Amino acid sequence: MLYIVVLVLLIAAGFAALWWLARVVFTPKETYTKKRSSAFGPIYCCLHCDTVITERNRGEHGVKCAKRPPDLPKPPA
Helix, strand or coil, X not given: CXXXXXXXXXXXXXXXXXXXXXXXXXXXXCXXXXXXXXCCEEEXXXXXXCCEECCCCHHHHHHHCCCCCCCCCCCCC
């Protein structure tokens, strides 16, 4: 019985690690998540101008940011 509990815990830890890795890989490079989140979800800020943006317009703001360096490729929408 103990082996089953340990196996389930290891599998759950593996899924949690994969979930975290997927979030890191698929988060656009134009934004980052603050360490604290609101009741409505994570708070995103622009890396260039530190403006708080919503999850819906984060790709749009990344392209239109006034302080964005011109040599960066455009992020996917």
